[in-house]
Amino acid sequence: MALLHGYLWWRLVRGTTRPGRTRRRLTLLTAVLALLPTLAVVLRGRVPMGVAAPLDWVGYTWLGLAFYLFLAVLATEPIRVALRLFRRSREAGAARAAETQLSRRRFLALGAGVVAVGVAGTGVALANSAPVVRRVPIRIPRLDPALAGLRIVTFSDGHLSATYGGRRFERLVETVNAQRPDVVAIVGDLVDGDVEELREDAAPLADLVSDQGVFFVTGNHEYFVDTAGWLAHLPTLGIDVLRNERVPIRRGGASFDLAGIDDRTAAASGLPGHGADLDAALDGRDDDVPVVLLAHQPVQVEQARAAGVDLQLSGHTHGGQLWPFDYAVLLDQPAVEGWSQQGDTQLYVTAGAGYWGPPMRVGARPEVTVIELQPGDPVRPRR
Structure with missing residues (x-):
């Protein structure tokens, strides 16, 4: 859980935000999401079904989504490398280059998120189908x-x-x-x-x-x-x-x-x-x-x-x-x-x-x- 969510935080939080309140809040959210599947496993059979049901639904659903989000983000790594290697020399000026790089990271993160939600959502529909x-x-x-x-x-x-x-x-x-x-x-x-x-x-x-x-x-x-x-x-x-x-x-x-x-x-x-x-x-x-x-x-x-x-x-x-x-x-x-x-x-x-x-x-x-x-x-x- 730590490795999975650490990688997602590195690419989707640290890589797409500047230091500040937004990053701190997203970091806290990532930590909470990492904890939910762990609690679902550890508390199995130890809490009433009324408590276990919402915890399992949220924790395990997020775990499946996080797995496909991991795969989707991992698939963008070659693109990130290519963008760094072929960055145009005319992007002079540190501020402009940093802003362009941040925009690209956000675009890749958004694309990975769309793919992961699509795959996981389809998986939920199929699992609950006849x-x-x-x-x-x-x-x-x-x-x-x-x-x-x-x-x-x-x-x-x-x-x-x-x-x-x-x-x-x-x-x-x-x-x-x-x-x-x-x-x-x-x-x-x-x-x-x-x-x-x-x-x-x-x-x-x-x-x-x-x-x-x-x-x-x-x-x-x-x-x-x-x-x-x-x-x-x-x-x-x-x-x-x-x-x-x-x-x-x-x-x-x-x-x-x-x-x-x-x-x-x-x-x-x-x-x-x-x-x-x-x-x-x-x-x-x-x-x-x-x-x-x-x-x-x-x-x-x-x-x-x-x-x-x-x-x-x-x-x-x-x-x-x-x-x-x-x-x-x-x-x-x-x-x-x-x-x-x-x-x-x-x-x-x-x-x-x-x-x-x-x-x-x-x-x-x-x-x-x-x-x-x-x-x-x-x-x-x-x-």
């Missing part, structure tokens, strides 16, 4: 033809919180139901608060309609809150929590195994019995029956590949959420979004339905994915 529906046919060699066309409707990263819920989450549930799912799979990071705070926001989950059930696996954010409370509450909404276990999904005499494991971070949570255990989930299964695995983080496909899992469904990445963070995601995860082949295991990473931190999405729309299973050799689905 999720796009992506239909992805996935072929599984061992799948019984009787299961052809079975639909697994999946979403992740709802991040119900002080800034996301209400009508937007109801709309998400309606979008899922409209796909007429055979199975609904929620692959983690559903909540960013305790049951008492988000009970009403989570209530639409009870309206999910599926022929063969609604299933959930934990994400890393479930371990930032009252994990036990949520794992007890979700079944009251008709959601089956898969913790290192599997269930059969049947159509007539044909079936496949739907397995779910805890998040990658669960073992470090300190909660007894929590931790991803794929061996336990697959213990005793018929190796001739296909298995679809629900695992929050794409990187867990390393275990899935070793265990002979046919398909893994994941979330966690938000599709990058704020470009260009999608490139940073690849430092920790094998994929940012969409389908990929990881050895003999297919992986699909959904871009998520909500957001974390800044209430905006740039380069990654909110998404609900319809996985349509088909028998046959794997091929890359068309987007």
Whole structure:
């Protein structure tokens, strides 16, 4: 925060104002703005939702805007260098040269501000828009033809919180139901608060309609809150929590195994019995029956590949959420979004339905994915 806001102050305050009252006031404003996102993080879960909501909205919105303002100002640096190198010699006189330089700095700052507000504003609109529906046919060699066309409707990263819920989450549930799912799979990071705070926001989950059930696996954010409370509450909404276990999904005499494991971070949570255990989930299964695995983080496909899992469904990445963070995601995860082949295991990473931190999405729309299973050799689905 200090480095980000220090750079913005240097270019947008110090570089465009003269010493005096205006600079002092803008310096104070910059300091306050730097403090707001920090307070939003530090006070999470420690203050009532009525206090957290406005703080989160202002603090995180500014953080997203500040990030794009940083990128926009950074992009002007070559222009600043060029202007200094090619300054016309006829600009004689120190006063006139200083005034011209100040005007140029203000013009560049204004341009950067317009670009940043435009990008961040578009991101806010997209993050709060209806999720796009992506239909992805996935072929599984061992799948019984009787299961052809079975639909697994999946979403992740709802991040119900002080800034996301209400009508937007109801709309998400309606979008899922409209796909007429055979199975609904929620692959983690559903909540960013305790049951008492988000009970009403989570209530639409009870309206999910599926022929063969609604299933959930934990994400890393479930371990930032009252994990036990949520794992007890979700079944009251008709959601089956898969913790290192599997269930059969049947159509007539044909079936496949739907397995779910805890998040990658669960073992470090300190909660007894929590931790991803794929061996336990697959213990005793018929190796001739296909298995679809629900695992929050794409990187867990390393275990899935070793265990002979046919398909893994994941979330966690938000599709990058704020470009260009999608490139940073690849430092920790094998994929940012969409389908990929990881050895003999297919992986699909959904871009998520909500957001974390800044209430905006740039380069990654909110998404609900319809996985349509088909028998046959794997091929890359068309987007």
